[in-house]
Structure formats: structure tokens, C-alpha cells
Amino acid sequence: MARHAGVSPSTVSYVLSGKRSISEETRRRVRASIRELGYRPHAGARALASSRSNVLALMIPLRSGIAVPVVMQFAVSVVTAARRHDHDVLLLTQEEGEDGLRRVADSALVDALIVMDVQMRDPRLPLLRSLDRPSVLIGFPADAGDLTCIDLDFHAAGAVCVQHLAGLGHREIALIGSPPEVYARQTGYAQRVADGFAAAVGAHGLAGEVHPCEATADAARALVARLLAERPGLTGVLVHNEPVVGPVVRALRAAGRRVPEDVSVVALCPDEMAEHAEPPLTSVAIPAEEVGGRAVELLMSKLDGVPVPAATLLPPTLTRRASSAPAPS
Amino acid sequence: MARHAGVSPSTVSYVLSGKRSISEETRRRVRASIRELGYRPHAGARALASSRSNVLALMIPLRSGIAVPVVMQFAVSVVTAARRHDHDVLLLTQEEGEDGLRRVADSALVDALIVMDVQMRDPRLPLLRSLDRPSVLIGFPADAGDLTCIDLDFHAAGAVCVQHLAGLGHREIALIGSPPEVYARQTGYAQRVADGFAAAVGAHGLAGEVHPCEATADAARALVARLLAERPGLTGVLVHNEPVVGPVVRALRAAGRRVPEDVSVVALCPDEMAEHAEPPLTSVAIPAEEVGGRAVELLMSKLDGVPVPAATLLPPTLTRRASSAPAPS
DNA sequence: GTGAAAGCGCTAACAC
DNA sequence: GTGTTAGCGCTTTCAC
Numbered sequence: 001m002a003r004h005a006g007v008s009p010s011t012v013s014y015v016l017s018g019k020r021s022i023s024e025e026t027r028r029r030v031r032a033s034i035r036e037l038g039y040r041p042h043a044g045a046r047a048l049a050s051s052r053s054n055v056l057a058l059m060i061p062l063r064s065g066i067a068v069p070v071v072m073q074f075a076v077s078v079v080t081a082a083r084r085h086d087h088d089v090l091l092l093t094q095e096e097g098e099d100g101l102r103r104v105a106d107s108a109l110v111d112a113l114i115v116m117d118v119q120m121r122d123p124r125l126p127l128l129r130s131l132d133r134p135s136v137l138i139g140f141p142a143d144a145g146d147l148t149c150i151d152l153d154f155h156a157a158g159a160v161c162v163q164h165l166a167g168l169g170h171r172e173i174a175l176i177g178s179p180p181e182v183y184a185r186q187t188g189y190a191q192r193v194a195d196g197f198a199a200a201v202g203a204h205g206l207a208g209e210v211h212p213c214e215a216t217a218d219a220a221r222a223l224v225a226r227l228l229a230e231r232p233g234l235t236g237v238l239v240h241n242e243p244v245v246g247p248v249v250r251a252l253r254a255a256g257r258r259v260p261e262d263v264s265v266v267a268l269c270p271d272e273m274a275e276h277a278e279p280p281l282t283s284v285a286i287p288a289e290e291v292g293g294r295a296v297e298l299l300m301s302k303l304d305g306v307p308v309p310a311a312t313l314l315p316p317t318l319t320r321r322a323s324s325a326p327a328p329s
Numbered sequence: 330m331a332r333h334a335g336v337s338p339s340t341v342s343y344v345l346s347g348k349r350s351i352s353e354e355t356r357r358r359v360r361a362s363i364r365e366l367g368y369r370p371h372a373g374a375r376a377l378a379s380s381r382s383n384v385l386a387l388m389i390p391l392r393s394g395i396a397v398p399v400v401m402q403f404a405v406s407v408v409t410a411a412r413r414h415d416h417d418v419l420l421l422t423q424e425e426g427e428d429g430l431r432r433v434a435d436s437a438l439v440d441a442l443i444v445m446d447v448q449m450r451d452p453r454l455p456l457l458r459s460l461d462r463p464s465v466l467i468g469f470p471a472d473a474g475d476l477t478c479i480d481l482d483f484h485a486a487g488a489v490c491v492q493h494l495a496g497l498g499h500r501e502i503a504l505i506g507s508p509p510e511v512y513a514r515q516t517g518y519a520q521r522v523a524d525g526f527a528a529a530v531g532a533h534g535l536a537g538e539v540h541p542c543e544a545t546a547d548a549a550r551a552l553v554a555r556l557l558a559e560r561p562g563l564t565g566v567l568v569h570n571e572p573v574v575g576p577v578v579r580a581l582r583a584a585g586r587r588v589p590e591d592v593s594v595v596a597l598c599p600d601e602m603a604e605h606a607e608p609p610l611t612s613v614a615i616p617a618e619e620v621g622g623r624a625v626e627l628l629m630s631k632l633d634g635v636p637v638p639a640a641t642l643l644p645p646t647l648t649r650r651a652s653s654a655p656a657p658s
Numbered sequence: 659g660t661g662a663a664a665g666c667g668c669t670a671a672c673a674c
Numbered sequence: 675g676t677g678t679t680a681g682c683g684c685t686t687t688c689a690c
Contacts, residue, residue, distance in 0.1 A: 045683035047373030374667035
């Protein structure tokens with residue numbers, strides 16, 4: 001390659017990296033040779049010489065109770081953002097656990113790591129602290145210490161939904177939440193929504209409790225039936241459980257409740273899902289695209305030695321659609 | 330590392346790779362040092378010296394009309410299988426296209442490639458042929474040439490569903506298929522199901538046509554309404570479109586048709602989905618786990634220089650559940 | 659603005 | 675059964 005362009009290897013390297021100034025003429029010749037020969041620098045050699053692999057690890061959750069399409073959105077947005085920064089993404093499954101993270105980090109296969117589905121007391125936290133590579137958590141554990149975390153502000157999200165319903169005059173509401181195992185695992189976001197919900201319920205003087213719900217239509221139907229029977233005054237529901245959003249609405253209707261005339265429904269889910277529901281749902285978006293993108297940006301800053309805030313909480317945005325209305329009088 | 334164990338670097342390498350015999354004593358000492366020092370070979374150095382990165386590329390589809398959870402199942406099974414063979418997986422999105430494949434292959438970032446969502450005339454085919462690295466397609470293009478392909482035998486899958494319905498005495502049936510854009514792109518599997526369906530309909534002397542359907546509940550409802558209006562004798566439906574399986578069943582019921590007493594429904598979808606539907610659906614499984622695993626095995630064989638068959642078609646398995654019954658008389 | 663050369667940390671061919 | 679050594683193909687100091 002270098003000889004084809006009539007320059008030294010280092011010059012080729014510098015043309016590619018732009019780390020020192022090159023004469024217009026030389027740059028042109030090198031570029032021409034690159035195109036002609038279809039030259040690509042060898043990733044391994046590069047990683048060895050520069051101790052940068054330009055690869056990020058992304059560990060995605062697999063466990064029951066997680067919404068697969070949502071996870072996929074995160075993954076895609078991470079890959080897309082990484083490519084913008086000339087990085088690739090290595091896919092790890094949660095199953096690999098701490099060993100997987102250690103393996104790819106210590107072997108210098110990756111420069112940095114992103115982990116999703118963070119639990120309150122996550123066993124990966126001490127490991128991530130001990131690694132000499134930067135990492136970003138999508139989600140907040142109970143005690144992050146100085147680990148970098150980013151996520152939607154789920155506490156505020158839960159609260160803003162309650163506030164919306166309270167503003168519409170609803171007095172008795174309920175949260176249909178994630179599957180029980182998600183709470184049992186102490187997965188941060190589920191807990192935080194419940195907390196934000198409860199806090200706002202208290203602040204607004206409403207009645208309202210949290211009901212975990214399996215991610216099946218049957219479970220949703222059963223729960224709705226129970227709620228309607230036990231809480232005749234119920235007029236507002238917040239659903240934070242993607243797969244049962246549809247079933248909940250249908251169960252309400254099957255029980256003779258109109259949405260939104262009799263019962264208002266607010267969802268905490270990706271916008272696209274809320275838009276395409278029947279009826280379109282008032283919702284707080286889970287901004288997978290933005291979270292994934294920002295996670296990568298944070299990592300890039302850290303790799304460049306630029307300090308970043310330890311916590312990034314994205315404020316929730318509630319979009320009003322057809323599923324919520326003033327409480328019936 | 331080598332000095333800590335009191336051996337030469339090559340000995341460490343050989344202990345790790347097992348490529349030559351090592352005395353029990355030496356192996357023990359080396360292993361002990363590895364553990365003590367927490368030593369991990371540098372992935373880049375290894376790739377450079379051995380021209381093997383032990384990384385596979387997986388390009389996943391993103392385009393509209395594809396069922397995200399199904400794609401995710403493939404991805405997870407590929408990662409899991411790859412790890413069994415001591416390989417990692419680099420995630421590429423379809424958006425990266427041919428350039429992305431070329432980039433990771435030519436830079437030696439990956440040893441081999443897996444591409445999903447293959448179209449009949451896929452622009453990536455010539456590229457894959459030109460690369461000097463092995464690849465496997467999950468799906469079949471119109472003309473695979475000597476490219477290695479694996480997938481469920483969708484033609485047979487379509488046919489076996491028709492056969493099942495014919496055996497139950499149904500005479501008028503319909504295929505509710507993938508979204509129109511999937512056919513328009515000439516995506517292999519959609520076309521093949523339709524072909525297998527049509528062939529079997531002919532062979533059994535039935536009446537039946539193919540109806541593409543958008544992946545929304547609204548579209549499903551509208552299509553079911555139209556079918557019931559235009560085809561009063563319709564008693565059997567094959568659904569090959571994951572997101573609308575539920576909506577189709579509900580639309581039939583809403584129209585006063587019992588499932589399976591009045592209309593039998595057969596689905597072509599992952600088993601898990603069919604099991605959890607209401608009612609549980611007679612279905613032909615999309616064996617994501619097996620396809621992903623086999624794709625990796627094929628790649629490993631090719632990397633080892635072992636020849637593999639160009640085409641692997643997994644035979645369909647129909648599982649009878651509660652949604653199909655003899656045709657009403 | 660450019661080149662020469664010393665590694666980066668392994669693997670594998672070649673010794674013995 | 676083990677050690678020696680020559681690369682693998684880059685990046686980056688150092689020199690000019």
C-alpha cells in the first residue's frame with residue numbers, strides 16, 4: 001500500500017487518522033491508492049498498535065418479563081450511534097454475565113461497555129468498577145457510586161402520568177405494572193415508576209395502588225376484572241407493561257367500560273406503540289433512540305478523557321392522545 | 330506472563346490453544362500463572378498473528394414489516410451458538426448494507442458473516458461471493474449459486490398447513506400473509522409460503538388465495554371482514570404474520586365466528602407465541618433457535634475447511650392445538 | 659511535511 | 675516436550 005502510493009507506511013497512517021498535517025498532493029496520492037487497491041487497515045493490527053479496537057460491547061437482557069421489541073430498539077440505536085463515531089458493536093447476552101464483560105474488556109476486544117437492564121443491586125457493578133475500561137449503564141442501580149448511568153427519569157414519568165390523570169379530575173387510579181419477577185429482581189425502572197406513581201398519588205390526594213401483571217393477555221384480563229370488581233370508582237389506569245397494553249384496553253371494553261369516556265388509560269411505552277394502538281394512547285415515551293444515542297456519546301467522551309456527569313436522567317414527555325379524558329361525573 | 334510461569338511465550342500459547350502436547354507439569358504451572366495474574370491474551374494481537382479474530386458478523390434486518398421479536402430470537406441463538414465455539418458476534422444493521430459487510434470482512438474484524446432477511450434478488454449476494462470470508466444466509470434468494478443458505482422450508486410449511494386443513498375437511502381457505510411491502514421486496518420466505526400454499530391448494534382441489542396484510546390490528550380486522558363478506562364458505566385461515574395473529578382471531582370472533590368450531594386458524598410463527606395465544610394455536614414453528622445454531626455450525630465448518638451443503642432446508646413441524654377442528658358440516 | 663524504526667502482544671515455523 | 679525467533683500490519687515516537 002505505502003509503496004504503491006510512493007510514501008512511507010506512517011504517512012498512510014497519518015492520512016487515515018488525520019493526526020498530523022499532510023500536503024494536499026500526498027493526501028491525494030494516498031487516497032487514490034487506497035481506492036485503487038481497495039485497501040482496509042487490519043483491525044487487529046490497528047488495535048494492537050493503538051490499543052483501541054473501536055468496538056463497544058453491548059450486553060442485552062434476555063430474562064423473562066422484558067419487552068423484546070423495546071430492547072431491540074435500544075440495540076439498534078446503540079449500533080447506529082456507534083457507527084457515527086466509527087465504532088462497531090459486539091453483542092453480549094445477559095447470560096454471559098460478569099465473565100462475559102470481563103472477557104471482552106480484559107482481552108481488549110472492546111474499548112468500552114454498555115449494559116442494559118440494570119438491577120437495584122446489580123452483580124455487574126463491582127466488576128464494571130474494577131475494569132480499566134469505561135462503561136455506561138442504561139438504567140439506575142440503587143447505588144451507582146461513580147458509574148455513569150443514563151435512562152428516562154422513570155420516577156418522574158410515573159408521577160407525570162398521575163398528574164395528568166389528576167388534572168383531568170380522576171380520583172381513583174391504578175398502575176398496571178411490570179411482571180412480578182421484574183419487581184422481584186429489583187429492576188430499577190419498574191420500581192421507580194411505582195415509586196413515582198405512589199408519590200404523586202399521595203401528593204394529589206388520590207387513591208391508587210400498584211399491580212404487577214404478567215405479560216399475557218389472560219393475566220391482563222384477570223387483573224382488569226379484579227380491579228373493576230374491587231374498585232367500582234376506578235376511572236384511570238396507567239399501564240407500564242408493553243405486551244399487555246392492548247389486552248388491558250380490550251378487557252376494559254369487554255367489561256362495558258368505554259375508553260376514555262368511562263376509564264382513561266395512560267401508557268408508558270415507546271411512542272410508536274402508543275400511536276398505533278386502538279385508540280391511540282396518551283403516553284409517556286420510552287425514548288430508546290435517544291437513550292441509546294446518548295449512552296454512546298457518553299462513552300465516546302469518556303474514551304476521549306472528557307469527564308461526563310455520573311447520572312443523566314431524561315425528563316419524561318407526556319403526549320396526550322385519545323385514551324384519556326376528564327373523569328366521568 | 331511467560332516469565333511468571335517460567336516458560337517461553339510459545340508454551341503459553343500452546344497451553345491455551347492445545348495445538349501441541351504439553352507436559353502435565355508445565356500445563357499446571359502455566360494455568361496457575363494465568364489464574365494468578367488474571368491473564369487474558371490480547372484479542373488484537375491474536376487476530377494479527379493468527380489471522381483469526383474469532384468474531385462473526387451478524388447483519389439483522391430493520392425494515393418495516395419484519396417481526397422484531399422473531400429477529401431477536403435469531404440474534405440471541407446466534408450469539409449463544411457462537412459462544413459455544415469461542416466466538417463473539419458483531420452486530421450490523423441492514424442499514425449498513427454491502428459497505429458494512431465489506432468493511433468488517435476486509436478489515437479482518439470478523440472471520441465470517443451471517444446475513445438475515447434475504448431477498449429473492451439480494452444486492453448483498455454478489456458482494457458475499459466476492460469476499461474471501463465464508464458466509465451463511467438465513468433465508469433463500471432466487472439464485473443462491475454456491476452460497477450457503479439455511480432456513481425453515483417455508484414452501485413445505487405453507488403446504489403442510491393446507492394439508493392439515495384439507496385433512497380436516499376444509500374446502501375454502503385463505504392465507505393471511507406478510508405486509509405487502511415484504512412481498513414487494515421479494516423477501517424469500519413470504520413468497521415461498523404463498524407458493525407452497527397455492528401449490529397445496531391446487532393439489533387438494535381447494536379454493537384459497539393469498540392476502541397480504543399490514544401488521545396492524547386495524548388492517549387485520551378489515552381484511553377479516555372483507556374475507557367473511559366475500560367468501561361465505563370460508564372455514565380455514567392460515568396466518569403468516571406474527572403481529573396480526575391475535576387480531577385475526579379476535580376479528581373472527583367479533584364477527585360471530587367461533588374458533589375452531591366455525592373457522593379453523595393455523596399460524597406460522599414461533600412456538601412460544603402459538604402456545605400463549607388464546608386459544609392456543611395449531612401452528613408450524615419458526616425454529617429460530619435451531620436455525621441460528623445451525624447457521625453458526627455451518628460457518629464453523631467452513632472456517633475449518635470442512636465442506637458443507639449449499640442448502641439446508643429444515644422440515645416444518647405442525648403442532649396441533651386448539652384452534653383447528655373439522656370443518657363445520 | 660515526511661521517513662525510519664521501534665514496538666504493540668501474540669502465533670507458528672523451526673530448532674533441538 | 676519446550677525454547678527461539680520471525681513475523682503479523684499497523685501506530686507513533688524520534689529525527690530531519
